Amino acid sequence: MTSVFRDVFNTSVEFVRTFGAFQLFSLRVLRYSPGVLLSRFDLVVKQVFNTGALSLVIIMVCGLFVGGVLGLQGYSNLARFNAEDSIGVFAAFGLIKELGPVITALLFAGRAGTALASEIGLMKATDQLSAMEMMAVNPVPRVLVPRFLGGIIAMPLLVAVFSMIGLFGTHLVAVELLSVDVGAFWQQIQITVDMDDIKEGIFKSLVFGVAASMIAVWEGYNAVPTAEGVGRATTRTVVITAIAVLVFDFMITAVML
Amino acid sequence: MKQLDDSLENLIEIRNLKFSRGHRVIFEGLNLDIKRLENLIEIRNLKFSRGHRVIFEGLNLDIKRGEVTAFMGPSGTGKTTLLRLITRQLIPQEGTIRIGGIDIATLNLAELYQLRQRFGMLFQNGALLTDLNVFENVAFPLREHTKLTNRLIRHVVLTKLHAVGLRGAADMIPSELSGGMARRVALARAMVMDPDILIYDEPFVGLDPISMGVIVRLVRRMNDTLGITSIIVSHDVAEVSTVADCSFLISGGKVAASGSPDELRTAKSELVRQFMHGMADGPVAFHYQAPDYEEQLLGRDAE
Ligand SMILES: Nc1ncnc2c1ncn2[C@@H]1O[C@H](COP(=O)(O)OP(=O)(O)O)[C@@H](O)[C@H]1O
Numbered sequence: 001m002t003s004v005f006r007d008v009f010n011t012s013v014e015f016v017r018t019f020g021a022f023q024l025f026s027l028r029v030l031r032y033s034p035g036v037l038l039s040r041f042d043l044v045v046k047q048v049f050n051t052g053a054l055s056l057v058i059i060m061v062c063g064l065f066v067g068g069v070l071g072l073q074g075y076s077n078l079a080r081f082n083a084e085d086s087i088g089v090f091a092a093f094g095l096i097k098e099l100g101p102v103i104t105a106l107l108f109a110g111r112a113g114t115a116l117a118s119e120i121g122l123m124k125a126t127d128q129l130s131a132m133e134m135m136a137v138n139p140v141p142r143v144l145v146p147r148f149l150g151g152i153i154a155m156p157l158l159v160a161v162f163s164m165i166g167l168f169g170t171h172l173v174a175v176e177l178l179s180v181d182v183g184a185f186w187q188q189i190q191i192t193v194d195m196d197d198i199k200e201g202i203f204k205s206l207v208f209g210v211a212a213s214m215i216a217v218w219e220g221y222n223a224v225p226t227a228e229g230v231g232r233a234t235t236r237t238v239v240i241t242a243i244a245v246l247v248f249d250f251m252i253t254a255v256m257l
Numbered sequence: 258m259k260q261l262d263d264s265l266e267n268l269i270e271i272r273n274l275k276f277s278r279g280h281r282v283i284f285e286g287l288n289l290d291i292k293r294l295e296n297l298i299e300i301r302n303l304k305f306s307r308g309h310r311v312i313f314e315g316l317n318l319d320i321k322r323g324e325v326t327a328f329m330g331p332s333g334t335g336k337t338t339l340l341r342l343i344t345r346q347l348i349p350q351e352g353t354i355r356i357g358g359i360d361i362a363t364l365n366l367a368e369l370y371q372l373r374q375r376f377g378m379l380f381q382n383g384a385l386l387t388d389l390n391v392f393e394n395v396a397f398p399l400r401e402h403t404k405l406t407n408r409l410i411r412h413v414v415l416t417k418l419h420a421v422g423l424r425g426a427a428d429m430i431p432s433e434l435s436g437g438m439a440r441r442v443a444l445a446r447a448m449v450m451d452p453d454i455l456i457y458d459e460p461f462v463g464l465d466p467i468s469m470g471v472i473v474r475l476v477r478r479m480n481d482t483l484g485i486t487s488i489i490v491s492h493d494v495a496e497v498s499t500v501a502d503c504s505f506l507i508s509g510g511k512v513a514a515s516g517s518p519d520e521l522r523t524a525k526s527e528l529v530r531q532f533m534h535g536m537a538d539g540p541v542a543f544h545y546q547a548p549d550y551e552e553q554l555l556g557r558d559a560e
């Protein structure tokens with residue numbers, strides 16, 4: 001019995017210690033961010049391209065199908081109240097405020113986050129980070145910060161793409177397939193959705209961007225420098241990002257409503 | 258041009274100097290010696306352990322300026338670890354490491370990076386940056402630390418690549434290189450900033466005899482013509498003998514023996530003889546520490 005308590009205690013201590021280390025790490029990354037943004041923007045752009053372009057196809061495909069599903073589900077429910085014209089509003093709110101940011105962040109973690117973590121972990125395992133240190137180049141601003149900033153910039157753009165393609169998917173299903181009136185579909189969206197809804201979506205996507213990129217960079221940088229360690233780091237990146245995104249989503253929604 | 262004689266104890270000696278401007282005598286009979294720091298690197302009483310495993314305890318050694326110094330020893334004795342301690346990638350629990358008279362534990366990050374610009378290090382597996390091609394890998398330190406024009410960078414990089422025989426590979430990416438080629442590119446990168454101290458971790462492993470000969474001569478030549486101090490880690494006794502001025506045999510967390518290759522080869526010590534002549538039996542156990550063989554095979558588990 002005491003061993004159970006001891007395990008719980010040790011685990012808690014370990015958790016607090018890791019969390020503290022994560023915060024210190026985040027501060028270190030944030031401290032270098034303005035400088036990198038100003039003086040090494042070329043590196044950031046390269047990473048926006050890397051993470052953004054990596055995730056673009058999967059984001060677009062998933063957006064289309066999520067939008068399509070919203071169209072089907074929305075139609076079957078709203079038709080009962082003869083409100084199938086509102087299907088556009090239903091889909092737009094869902095996509096812009098919730099599904100767009102959340103699903104994009106989850107896909108981002110699976111595609112770009114794992115790529116970041118394994119890339120950085122491999123750089124560590126093959127002594128590339130040590131080699132940089134030996135060349136008097138600090139790997140935090142040179143390697144970590146551009147990847148972190150690239151993720152933050154890419155995320156809102158990907159969310160926008162996701163939501164747009166999603167709405168287009170709903171349009172395809174509702175208008176082309178189920179013959180909802182196209183005028184009503186778009187006009188209701190135009191009337192009902194206002195800037196605050198968009199802002200909520202953008203805010204969420206920024207928060208998720210910071211969380212997903214920071215977690216990926218942290219896991220890669222702290223990976224055990226072996227093949228196995230890098231593999232575990234990528235898995236943890238996905239799991240932790242998913243939890244963080246959903247928790248943050250709940251908190252932000254609760255505050256914003 | 259006269260070679261700088263490294264055996265000179267004084268770097269600068271001024272004897273009976275007289276200097277006057279017009280009628281004004283500025284110096285007369287001035288004598289002054291500026292001593293050369295014989296030892297570029299001094300390690301005193303070093304202790305380092307990883308977890309409970311003690312890797313070094315009470316290690317002392319000196320590395321002379323302008324010489325090729327070799328660290329030899331069985332694998333797993335901590336040769337790579339020692340290099341990482343000297344370059345302060347790791348920090349010892351006890352003891353001091355002085356480079357040029359400065360205790361490196363006292364340096365802050367900016368000073369450390371300044372010191373490291375004087376180092377070139379060749380990692381065991383090359384450690385080339387995978388997202389850059391060969392040319393950009395070698396150019397990396399120049400781009401980060403200097404404001405040279407592209408033309409000049411091109412010139413310097415191609416010269417260094419030519420020296421290691423890989424000018425033709427400039428456009429390849431690291432994953433296309435063999436292990437030996439990667440090591441040679443890494444050597445070009447280590448030289449590109451014209452360092453004072455070059456550190457090689459196992460530079461001869463996986464090289465064909467031709468490139469091995471080239472690299473050995475390159476190490477020696479850079480040392481002699483550019484006045485670089487070189488540190489080589491290797492367990493290739495034959496190659497080290499041709500290139501090193503002084504070797505340290507590290508075993509059991511200490512310097513087990515030191516001296517010129519010839520001295521080591523003729524040494525009486527059991528340990529040195531075992532290592533230099535590659536014998537399985539001797540003071541250095543071939544087996545990692547383990548419970549009694551018979552007991553482990555036949556006996557019950559501990560718990
Ligand atoms: N990152 C590490 N974490 C824990 N132990 C390590 C690490 N790196 C090396 N060691 C241990 O330190 C010892 C010395 O390693 P190393 O310096 O690489 O030996 P060498 O280069 O002489 O073959 C080895 O026993 C190794 O197991």
Ligand SMILES: [Mg+2]
Pocket residue numbers: 336337338381458459
């Ligand atoms: Mg080694």
